[in-house]
Amino acid sequence: MSFKTVLRNRKANTNGWVLISLIGVAVVLLPVLSIFFSLLKAPNENWAQIKQYMLTDYLVNSLFLVVFTGIFTVTVGVTLAWLIAAYDFPGKRFFQWALVLPLSIPPNIAAYTYSHMVSYTGVVQVTMRSTFGIEWNPKWLDIMSLQGAVFIFTLFLYPYVFMITRSFLERQSGSYIENAILLGRNHFTIFFRIVLPIAQPAIIGSVMLVIFEVISDYGVTSYFGIQTISTAIFQTWFGMYDVDSALRLAAWMMAGVIGLFIIERLLRNRRRYSASTSKASPLVPKQLKGSSAFIAVLFSGAVFAFAFLIPVVQLIVWSTWTYQDVLTFSFVELTSNTLLVALIATACIMFLSVVVANVCRVQGKAFSSVLSKVIASGYSIPGAIIAIGVLTFFIVLDETLAPFYRWMGLGEAPLVLSMSLVMVVVAYVVRFMATGYNAVEAGFEKMGKTYMEASRLLGYGMTRTFFKVDLPLMRGALLSGTILTFVEIMKELPMTLLLRPFNFETLATKTYQYASDERVIEASIPSLFIIAVSVCSVLLVYKLGKRLER
Template identity: 55%
Template sequence: MKKSLLPRSARRQINGWTMASVIGAAVVLLPILYVLTGLFRPANENWDKVKQFLLTDYILGSAKLVIFTGFFATFIGVVLAWLVVGYSFPLRRFYKWALVLPLAMPPYIAAYTYSSMTGYTGVIQATLRNRFDLVLPPGTIDVMSDRGAIFVLTLCLFPYIFMLTRVFLERQSASFIENARLLGHKPLSVFFRVVLPLARPAIMAGVMLVLFEVLSDFGVANYFGVQTVSTAIFQTWFGMYDVQSAMKLAAWLMVAVLGLFMLERLLRRSRRYASPTSRSNPLKPQPLKGIAAWGATLFCTLVFLLAFFFPIAQLVVWAIETGGTVWRSDFLDLTVNTLKGAGLGTAIVLLIAILSSRAARMFDSPFMQALTRLLSAGYAVPGAIVAIGVLAVFIALDEWLAPFYGMLGKEEGALVLSLSLAMLITGYVIRFMATGYGALEAGYEKMPKAYSEASRTLGRSSLATFFRVELPLLRGSLLSGFVLTFVEVVKELPLTMLLRPFNYDTLSTRAYQYATDERVFDAALPSLFLVLIGLISVLFILKAERS
């Protein structure tokens, strides 16, 4: 259709910015939609077997992890958040931020660290044996089980709930809680009747992040031998070489994720408990005394030690012991691969994010809102689903481009795109678009629209306004978007394992490879490196929160 024949308002909306958003949304959605079509495709023989003998176990395994991790992480996260916000006790200030640090620890690294620490030759049993002459009966501490997976996932993921609930309570709850106290409610009553209902939206947002992470997890479940839908996708793909059945599994997992996603949107829509003003006074913590004070410190310390200090200390010890042998020339290659993939992925994420967040700001229409919501839906989609969708789309692209390849002198049926780094990068872009988009959207929200409007009335075009006015003011958001996305990509495991080109290893795949090859000591150095990179992102989040 000729642009001039369209209505004026539509004509204004069709420009480079919106087109870029549509392309971005298509890149994100196409593979996910492709996976969903798996629901309606004819099944093969393998799928019948999977359905008959294994599917129930997979679903039960995933459900168990989701339910128990969700429960324990919520319990720990909410109780800790209320402790550090509502009360003062020794080391409270330290734990306010230190309890966010476990976010830097990728769960798969915690998994193999804990499994070695608790094993027969691990530090715990060895110390008990050598120092105290105490021999534990086999199986006393058994982390290689679904209980172990729940333990590790809970410790690594509870900070999401802790952080969101804490920030909410600090900023929004003071007048309500102080009123409840003045009206004579005891601490437990204040917690159950005021704090919990008030913080419900923040808690739910945190819980959803945890649940999406659990559904997406491959490393922990696979290492501990827990059958989940995510590990099953991997096994069907690489064990049985049956992409079709893997796609069907992914489609069913996607249905579960969509259900959760809609639940989250529904819960978010009804959040109206928040104080309408952002200027409410912060809550003044009540001092705890005696046993209560030390009890609070002890609880925080225990969680901190288990979730962060012990595994890190163990990794440091192993890294020192094995540093010399692992520090080989290919460590440099691994680092270069990791940085290259993450750098490229992050750059593309930020490019699409900046174009679409600006389009959303320029045209606040229901269409643009829906488009940007779809763009950032990838965070909820497990890596294995993204991987299988991307693979399918890339193979289809290769088939479509076959005549062109022929002209370039390639043999018939050559796979070019689907064997390239482009496939992995596309996977990263889909999975982590939300992180980049979120940062840019927040940046635009902080910038008054009048700046751009002033620039336009001063004779600058839309593009010039973007470069001269908006981009300089978005520098901080761009930086935090870059850091947060980059770190997520660096830590990523399942996508990288499924979509990497032949012989392409990153720090995360190599660390995991060492761990699954029973070379946990060798995994320590790359793991520690990954945790350090993760720490950068956590410190960034903490700094942003403070400002």
């Protein structure tokens, strides 16, 4: 191949789509790299104090939450996934989608609700005293503890494990289980000897999502007074006004996240999970009767009640007490702020997701692999880390643009970009790019390259091919990605707290502010609004997924 031919192919592939993809990669990478550059600076006096007196407690508490939440979410999620996938029992059609609904309740809202319900003046203890005349306040009922945080995280994060594992079992495990039954194995043995080993990739992948959520949490741990790495970043930033030490904490936290990735990859690489035949048969559910059916309904119903029904009913009751005080013009402003920033960030994410996924489909495998992994890496990075990285990057950007600001007459060294909503939107893009990108990438993979290649042979470029051919075929994937991204942004708390401009509040930050001021009942209205939007979105995505499976 001649040099001119190589040059011509390079120019053909280096178009606007590739340039936009590279810009998207830079947006994701630069804030993260700015965190690691902070390790090159010499630590200050505060860091020595943090390292000597506080860092051990932060690490131990974070590790406790990660380990026990992981164990319990796997226990609950995999058990429910096996029940729904392998058995038929009364109410199964309801529980198939109802057990996903706890994902619509942010853990911090659940923490506020349950802590108030089981407090001395809450509905549980008041009912015991007034109805039964019992002073009942056991130590294990103290939910504002490490054990209570594990309880909250387990109930409201198990759907990650449930959804991914159930989908895997329903599609991939049928032939293995049928063979085991023919060999005389009972269902108890099948679950532990066959189901758990073959579902290991799905379980590991889903529990990693749970771990990332626990590591990045700030609302639950700060409200319960638990010292973790995430709360330490906030305290160092706002309590000590020490951004350098907060950056150093974020860098070490980021190193721990990368370590988790390496461990997860090593665990997967040691085994092979591919089927020996391409003819994977779906799992045929077994009908449960009598006591077995009763136990299945009781367990599924109890999880649904504690993880969704009870907190939602309590929030609705509280909202009837306070709606006249909360539903004012300021609430309308809160809602508009939330919808505005979520819509802008979602539009940016979906635009970049489409561009990058389309480029990865056209370019070579090595380039596509690196590009896709980098662009989706932000979801595994805790929000507090991204917030610090974005703030550091924008401060440097403002310093770089200072001559331009002076020329514009804005002052000597103003903070323009780092005091605006632009910084919040960029942080959302970095954090939630994976949500939109994964949906778009799945849509492209399902569609294949046949239609795209035919269009290119007819002389259409990438842009015209996308709008004429690709877009009509992947509207479902785009819609599901948009909905999931929008909901995630609406629920986001740590980054919004750290980066929002002065006097800019969203529903999530206002809910946190109410709870911090011990006004949990007033927090019910904004909490219900977030939950209502999330529930509608979860149900819409569930229905859309079922329709696409047909």
